[in-house]
Amino acid sequence: MKEFNPFFKKFSKKQERVALVYPNRYVGGITNLGLQRIYFEINSTQKYMAERFYTDVFDGLKSAESASHISSFSTALISLQYEEDVFNAVRILKEGKFRGKTIAGGPCVIQNPFPFAEIFDRLFIGEAENVVEEIIEDRRIEGLMPFSSKRRIAELDLKMKSQIISENAYGKSILIEIGRGCPRGCRFCIVRQIYSPARWRSADEVAEIAEENRGLAEKIAIISPSPTDHPEFRDIVQQLKDMGFSVSPSSLRADRFDEEMAELLGDIRTLTLAPETGSERLREVVNKGISQEDILNAVELAENAERVKLYFMFGLPGERYEDLDAIIRLVEKVRGLGKRVSVSINPLVPKPHTPFQWLPYGGDPGRNVEENINELKRKRKYLISRLRKIAGTDVESIERFAVQTIISRGDGRVGMHLDRKLTFSRIVRSELADFLDFQPLDQEFPWDRLNMGYRKSRLVREFEMAMEIAEVELP
Ligand code: SF4
Structure with missing residues (x-):
C-alpha cells in the first residue's frame, strides 16, 4: 500500500480511538x-x-497508520459495501477480540439493516457527512437506528478538499465526486433508490478540489453513478483538461457518448459500457433506456480504445434463450469493430426498494427456488461455452449471488446465521432459502419500515409494467 500524501494524527492519551473498518481490500x-x-x-x-x-x-x-491492534480502539465504524463483507467484519471483530462499540453503515445497511441488527450495536442508514461525531456519541439523530428509521441525506459540501492519494481502483489519481444519486430509472438498480435524489457538484467546486490536490497526481477520476448525466459534464471535463489533468469518468452511458464527448475524452484506452442485456425487449423490461445502436455507436466513436468492457446480467424476468443469444451476437458485433472485448456477467440480485424486489432469484415467478437455481446454472453454462470462444468472459457464481440475495433481502433470521460464513450448501436446505423465492405483491418486507423517501405504490406500478413487457404471468 503506497500513499503519496499519508496523513498521521498524533495520538494523545486524552483522545478516544476510532477504528474505521473497511472489511475488504x-x-x-x-x-x-x-x-x-x-x-x-x-x-x-x-x-x-x-x-x-x-x-x-x-x-x-x-491499523494501516500505526499498526495498532484493533482491541486498543474504543469504537469501530464498519462500512459494508458488499453483502459478503459482513463475514470479514465479523471475523475481524472476533479474532481481534474487539470489546468496544460497533456501528455499521454503508449501502448494505441502508438497503436493509435488519439482518445486521444482532451483530452490531448500532446501524446507520444514510449519508454520514457532518454527523460522524453524533453517530459515535449515540445521539438521537436521523438515520441512527433504533432512534430513527429515516434515511439521512447529506449535502455535497466542500469541507474535505484534500484527500489521500494512492494507487486506487482507477490508478494513481485524484478522485472527485461530481454527483450522488442518479436521475435514471433502471428497475434493477439499488443506487438510484438509496442515494436519491440526484445531486450535482458545480463545475467551479470540482475545479476547486482539483486545484487543492494539484501536484499529487496527474489524473482525475470523476466519480458519480452516472457522470455523463451531470448537466455540466462537458464543461467539467474541459476545465480539468485546461488545468492540465487527464480525466477519466467512472462510467459512461452509451446514449450520452457522441463525437464531441469522444474527442473530449480522447485518450480512453478501455471503454466500459453496461448494456445489461442483449435484446431490446429485455432492455425495455429493465428500463435501461439505451439501444444496441447507442452501444455500437459509442464503440465506433471511441477510436483510441483498444479494449471494450461490457457488463451484462442474466436471470431477468421473461428471459429466454434467444435473449442470451442476443448477448452473444452483441459481443460479436463489438468484436467485429476491431476491439478486444471482455465481458462480465452477473445473475440479477432482486434488491430491496427496487421494482424487482418481488422477483425470485433467477427471475421466473413460475418456478420454485430449486428450479430457478438449476435454470440459472444451465444459462451460466450456456453463456460461458459460447462467450469464451469470442471474448474474455467472467460469469459470477450462482451460489455466491444466492448468498448475496439472502443477505440483502433477509431479516433477523438471516442475522442469526451471520456469525460464520454463510455457504450455499448451508442455506439452500434451510428456511433462509425462502428469501430466494418469489414474494407476493402484498408481502410486507422488513425494509418497508424504513423511511426511504419513495412510495411503495410507485414500485408496484413499475413492477407490473415490467412484468407486462416481459410477458410474465404472476402466480
Ligand atoms: S444509469 Fe446506472 S446508476 Fe443510474 S439507475 Fe441506471 S444502473 Fe442505476
Whole structure:
C-alpha cells in the first residue's frame, strides 16, 4: 500500500480511538470517498482520532497508520459495501477480540439493516457527512437506528478538499465526486433508490478540489453513478483538461457518448459500457433506456480504445434463450469493430426498494427456488461455452449471488446465521432459502419500515409494467 500524501494524527492519551473498518481490500477502501470523508471528519476533532483497517493490511487486525491492534480502539465504524463483507467484519471483530462499540453503515445497511441488527450495536442508514461525531456519541439523530428509521441525506459540501492519494481502483489519481444519486430509472438498480435524489457538484467546486490536490497526481477520476448525466459534464471535463489533468469518468452511458464527448475524452484506452442485456425487449423490461445502436455507436466513436468492457446480467424476468443469444451476437458485433472485448456477467440480485424486489432469484415467478437455481446454472453454462470462444468472459457464481440475495433481502433470521460464513450448501436446505423465492405483491418486507423517501405504490406500478413487457404471468 503506497500513499503519496499519508496523513498521521498524533495520538494523545486524552483522545478516544476510532477504528474505521473497511472489511475488504485496501484498493477498494481507499477509492471510497465517503470513508475518506468520515476519516477526515473524525481526525478534525480534538476528542477522537481515527485509524483505518483493511482485510489485506495486517489481516484487518492492525491499523494501516500505526499498526495498532484493533482491541486498543474504543469504537469501530464498519462500512459494508458488499453483502459478503459482513463475514470479514465479523471475523475481524472476533479474532481481534474487539470489546468496544460497533456501528455499521454503508449501502448494505441502508438497503436493509435488519439482518445486521444482532451483530452490531448500532446501524446507520444514510449519508454520514457532518454527523460522524453524533453517530459515535449515540445521539438521537436521523438515520441512527433504533432512534430513527429515516434515511439521512447529506449535502455535497466542500469541507474535505484534500484527500489521500494512492494507487486506487482507477490508478494513481485524484478522485472527485461530481454527483450522488442518479436521475435514471433502471428497475434493477439499488443506487438510484438509496442515494436519491440526484445531486450535482458545480463545475467551479470540482475545479476547486482539483486545484487543492494539484501536484499529487496527474489524473482525475470523476466519480458519480452516472457522470455523463451531470448537466455540466462537458464543461467539467474541459476545465480539468485546461488545468492540465487527464480525466477519466467512472462510467459512461452509451446514449450520452457522441463525437464531441469522444474527442473530449480522447485518450480512453478501455471503454466500459453496461448494456445489461442483449435484446431490446429485455432492455425495455429493465428500463435501461439505451439501444444496441447507442452501444455500437459509442464503440465506433471511441477510436483510441483498444479494449471494450461490457457488463451484462442474466436471470431477468421473461428471459429466454434467444435473449442470451442476443448477448452473444452483441459481443460479436463489438468484436467485429476491431476491439478486444471482455465481458462480465452477473445473475440479477432482486434488491430491496427496487421494482424487482418481488422477483425470485433467477427471475421466473413460475418456478420454485430449486428450479430457478438449476435454470440459472444451465444459462451460466450456456453463456460461458459460447462467450469464451469470442471474448474474455467472467460469469459470477450462482451460489455466491444466492448468498448475496439472502443477505440483502433477509431479516433477523438471516442475522442469526451471520456469525460464520454463510455457504450455499448451508442455506439452500434451510428456511433462509425462502428469501430466494418469489414474494407476493402484498408481502410486507422488513425494509418497508424504513423511511426511504419513495412510495411503495410507485414500485408496484413499475413492477407490473415490467412484468407486462416481459410477458410474465404472476402466480
Ligand atoms: S444509469 Fe446506472 S446508476 Fe443510474 S439507475 Fe441506471 S444502473 Fe442505476
